[in-house]
Amino acid sequence: MRSVWLSLALLLAALVLMIFTPGPASAQQLGAVLIWPVNPVIEADKQASALWLENPGKTPVTLQVRIYAWAQTGGKNVYADQQTIIGTPPIVTIAPGSKQLVRLTRSGAAPSEVEKPYRVIIDEIPVESAAAPTPGAAISFRMRYSLPLFVLGGPTLARDGKGSKALPVSPDLSWRVVTESDDRILEVSNRGVVHARLTDALLGTTPLAEGLLGYVLPGETMRWPLPASARTADAFEASVNGAPRAPINPQPD
Helix, strand or coil: CHHHHHHHHHHHHHHHHHCCCCCCCCCEEECCEEEECCCCEECCCCCEEEEEEECCCCCCEEEEEEEEEEEEECEEEEEECCCCEEEECCEEEECCCCEEEEEEEECCCCCCCCCEEEEEEEEEECHHHHHCCCCCCCCCCCCEEEEEEEECCHHHEEECCCCCCEEECCCCEEEEEEEECCEEEEEEEECCCCCEEEEEEEECCEECCCCEEEEECCCCEEEEECCCCCCCCCCEEEEECCCCCEECCECCC
16 A cells, blocks of 8 residues: 555656656756756766755755655556665755755666666755654655656667667657547557657647656556547657657557
């Protein structure tokens, strides 16, 4: 039951960032906090990545940083406690006009093949709760921010046909539309070793989302209910990981 509530809470938290589609090196003003990068990664040959939090406001901001393992089961996001990636410091108070470095550190070896996904959850804690905590008392949050974090494995770079140029590995995507209890659902599967971030998606001529549709993790399948207006199912296009929008192959019959 705890994992179900955790998944629901983090799904709601992810909506805070869903309307933004910035590049991996950009910063984004979210509520009272400026956060960058919004798509952090830990490279295969690195032990850590830097996450910057800045307070552009006029009062101090206290933030709690937690990191969860991220999986996808039955077409839904699932989150769980983990000890592999540690955010340091876990709680910070940032003065007005100041910024704070949070180091996202990997405690184990890099993934040998498939990248590992995580979610970084940043909660804004009311100053009065942070200043005078009471043992056993519940903490209320003002804002919650959810960031994807990917720990890259070895094969995130491939070689071209001549073996002379490193090329990013791409996800291996396919799609289909299924009907369940009169509801039509888009399924997108990823057989690759890296994630797919889908934006600017179209089913036929029907837009499915303004900006971010969602992520499909390596080896997983995600599902999205279709609007009633999405009747055409002969083509599905999307921008994948920031590339120009292009057709995605349908699943074979």
